[in-house]
Amino acid sequence: MKSYAFAAFAALAMAGCATGGYGPVYERATSQYDDGFSEARLDDNRYRVQYRIENGDLQLAQDWALRRAAELTLDQRYDWFQIISRNSTFRDDDFRRYEPYRSYNDRYYERPRYDSRYDDDALVVIEVIMGNNPPPRSASVYEARRVLDYTRSGRY
Structure with missing residues (x-):
């Protein structure tokens, strides 16, 4: 009897691990600041795709943005997509673009910060x-089916 209970417990524990109960999940965002993807149609064959992961891995967000672009490409009955613009998050401190202190009315204050x-x-x-x-010859051109195969496989 104890062996059956242990086997059932082990199966439940492994099922919980398999579902990925922790960490980011590939999903549609419900608002601008939620985790997940969103897109905006700019023209018949042009889209802006966004992927956000709270406290997350930038590389994974890049992969999932590519995945969403590939899904949209196939949904619109196209074979490939080309990235024509890309932006990622960064912190001002990473680039040291601003001086740390600035004088305002002969007094020194820390520089103003954006919403952190x-x-x-x-x-x-x-x-x-x-x-x-045929797609144009460029390093920024991706075959949609290959991107989906790669990102769904979890090899990254």
């Missing part, structure tokens, strides 16, 4: 244009 609530979020925004074969 989303500092640790991984946010990727790409703009893509889609087309059918």
